[in-house]
Amino acid sequence: MLSYRHGFHAGNFADVFKHFLLVYLLKTLKHKKPFSFIDPFAGAGKYFLDDPFMKKNKEYSNGIIKVLSSKIKDPFIKDYLDLVKLANLNKKKISIYPGSCFLSLMVLDKEDKIYLSELHNNEFEILKKNFEQNRNVKTEKKDAYSFLSQIINSHKGNRLILIDPSYEVKNEYEKIIKLVKHNATQFPDSCFLIWYPVLESEKTNQFVKKFLDIGVQNIAHIDIQLKNSFLRMQGTGLFIVNAPSNMKTDIGKGLEILLEILKDKNLQSKINFNMFKRL
Ligand SMILES: C[S@@+](CC[C@H](N)C(=O)[O-])C[C@H]1O[C@@H](n2cnc3c(N)ncnc32)[C@H](O)[C@@H]1O
Numbered sequence: 001m002l003s004y005r006h007g008f009h010a011g012n013f014a015d016v017f018k019h020f021l022l023v024y025l026l027k028t029l030k031h032k033k034p035f036s037f038i039d040p041f042a043g044a045g046k047y048f049l050d051d052p053f054m055k056k057n058k059e060y061s062n063g064i065i066k067v068l069s070s071k072i073k074d075p076f077i078k079d080y081l082d083l084v085k086l087a088n089l090n091k092k093k094i095s096i097y098p099g100s101c102f103l104s105l106m107v108l109d110k111e112d113k114i115y116l117s118e119l120h121n122n123e124f125e126i127l128k129k130n131f132e133q134n135r136n137v138k139t140e141k142k143d144a145y146s147f148l149s150q151i152i153n154s155h156k157g158n159r160l161i162l163i164d165p166s167y168e169v170k171n172e173y174e175k176i177i178k179l180v181k182h183n184a185t186q187f188p189d190s191c192f193l194i195w196y197p198v199l200e201s202e203k204t205n206q207f208v209k210k211f212l213d214i215g216v217q218n219i220a221h222i223d224i225q226l227k228n229s230f231l232r233m234q235g236t237g238l239f240i241v242n243a244p245s246n247m248k249t250d251i252g253k254g255l256e257i258l259l260e261i262l263k264d265k266n267l268q269s270k271i272n273f274n275m276f277k278r279l
Contacts, residue, residue: 007044010047010060012231024247036159037161038152042127049094068094163192177207218243221276226262
């Protein structure tokens with residue numbers, strides 16, 4: 001049974017990096033139509049700062065709030081922040097943090113399709129309610145693994161797939177590697193964004209090593225070390241399979257700016273950004 005609630009973490013530093021990249025990819029890739037966004041580990045879609053989950057640890061204080069209160073010139077960070085502000089109807093103080101589903105709804109065009117699945121009962125009910133008015137959004141209470149297989153096989157076109165599990169299941173790392181390897185081989189024209197937390201270094205190192213060895217041609221890896229005294233997570237990472245070719249030039253600087261804002265000045269932090277192309 002799933003117990004993870006993203007509301008405890010929404011808007012924290014890992015969400016900021018993940019959603020910054022997600023917005024960049026959606027904006028860049030959506031121009032090739034037909035376009036669809038598939039988010040099989042969807043969460044609730046949006047998160048209220050006064051919700052008891054959000055209020056418990058206020059992880060957003062060391063995440064999105066710090067970025068919003070900084071002077072930003074980078075156009076790609078601005079794109080992401082503009083959406084966070086738009087979700088809050090451009091009010092001075094934010095009360096909502098938009099998750100991946102809501103960000104995608106704000107970025108995409110009416111003819112683009114958004115496919116969301118969520119297995120947790122309560123999260124799914126909130127997700128369904130949040131998007132029932134949006135005709136281009138389909139929500140299902142289904143296991144992410146079978147949902148992705150169903151959608152990717154039945155809907156053609158240009159796709160971005162976000163793989164963002166809660167890593168609650170013991171063998172989830174192995175399952176994710178298998179899932180991406182299978183789908184990236186079968187659908188080499190789709191782009192995959194995969195998120196992971198840096199928790200126990202040995203487990204994370206093993207996952208990264210195995211992932212980089214899945215045998216696809218075009219993989220980017222963004223490894224973010226951000227030591228901090230308030231979270232168990234001491235960094236975060238992202239893989240992008242079939243990333244746009246100029247991604248590093250576009251967002252490399254933005255990632256460094258975000259790290260500078262979010263890091264604990266007395267603790268270690270660094271970003272490694274590599275794009276691998278195999279022939
Ligand atoms: C990290 S959260 C998603 C956050 C969201 N993608 C965002 O960025 O705003 C992961 C979600 O996946 C759900 N989940 C975990 N395993 C799942 C599975 N096998 N099938 C569907 N949903 C699952 C969890 O209940 C949780 O809500």
